[in-house]
Amino acid sequence: MKKGFVFDLDGVITDTAKYHFIAWQALAEELGITIDLAFNEQLKGISRMESLERILAFGHQAEKFTEQEKQALAEKKNTHYVELLQSLTPNDLLPGVKAFLDQAKALNIPCAIASASKNAPFILEKLGVKEDFQAIVDPNTLSKGKPDPEIFIKACQLIQVQPSDAIGFEDAQAGIQGIKAAGMYAIGVSVGEPLDGADQIIHSFTEITAKELQQR
Structure with a gap:
């Protein structure tokens, strides 16, 4: 019996990747660097x-800025x-997500967010589902990013579930690797690209129920 669910945020609960791309693209253009949607795939699931x-490395500017200047650039982005996120509403939840969270609640299965996004609490609030999660991992408490399993192990600790008794949901390859390295069952939420190593692939939460996953 599975006793806990751990979710990535972007691309799993909602699709804010488009807003990340708009903001990164605007910053890159200011620096004279051109990035496209294909390059943006490399930024999924990793820290700011x-x-x-x-x-910066793509634009051959890796050595151009001090650490303080880089921090300022990241904050500008x-x-x-966050300005773009102001338009988020519960309608921006991906298909089937709210129903799945309601099912988990009815089964008393705790849910946690394991996202590199420092804006996760704000995003969940805008989506109207913050109260559906018993824990949100604070990226500031982590020493390593995905594909390291640290964030997923931390999420399991916060909801007091052993990793072997938990299921992780991810849309990025680095996330799937992290889930498996933590010893969890991995469900890949795919929009086309392969997610190697996932135990199960879905295209939306309308394809699964919390009860059936509880039996995994």
Whole structure:
């Protein structure tokens, strides 16, 4: 019997990747760097600073800025991103998510968010589902990012469930690797790209129920 669910946020609960792309693209253009949607795939599931480092390296500007200047650039991007998030509503939940969370609640299965996003509490509030999660991992408490399993192990600790008794939901390859490294069952939420190593692939939460997953 599975006793806990751990969710990534972007691309699993809602799709804020488009807002990340708009904000990163705008910042990159200011720096004279052009990025496209294909490049943006490399930024899925990783931290803000690592995303910035990848963009700077892509534009051959990795050594151009001090750490303090990089922090300022990352904060500028985040300010733009949060402005874009103001338009989020419960209608922006991905298909089947709310019903699945309601099913988990009815079964007394605790749910946690394991996202690199420092804006997770704000996003969940805008989506109207913050109260559906018993824990949100604070990225500031982590020493390593995905694909390291640290964030998923921490999420399981917060909801007091052993990783072997938990199911993780991810839409990025790094996330799937992290879930498996933590010793959890991995469900990949795919919009087309392969997610190697996932125990199960779905395209939306309308394809599964909390009760059937509880039996895994």
